[in-house]
Amino acid sequence: MPMIPPLDWHYNHDAPSVPIPMEEPMPNREHNLSAIGSALDAISWEWLNDNHPELAMAIELEVDRGATPYAIRRYVVQRTQRIELALRCEQAASHLVSVA
Numbered sequence: 001m002p003m004i005p006p007l008d009w010h011y012n013h014d015a016p017s018v019p020i021p022m023e024e025p026m027p028n029r030e031h032n033l034s035a036i037g038s039a040l041d042a043i044s045w046e047w048l049n050d051n052h053p054e055l056a057m058a059i060e061l062e063v064d065r066g067a068t069p070y071a072i073r074r075y076v077v078q079r080t081q082r083i084e085l086a087l088r089c090e091q092a093a094s095h096l097v098s099v100a
Contacts, residue, residue: 038098044091059093063100069093 048056059072073090
């Protein structure tokens, strides 16, 4: 019977029989990657402006009215069932909150 690893294990595709734990390899688990998060949020804002300007304007309006990025994501998922778009909208809203 094949070994079934725990859910927190990840297989190395080069050696599928050797599970690799998904633990943080660096000893410092407290490292803050907020600069990367901010850059990703800005990229999402730029992408929405370039590809869906009406949606970008609507998100900006709702953020100005007090909507949270999480609330915007939930609304987009419920309305469209498009998870990727909803995540992009949430990141764009996070960008707007951070520059306000």
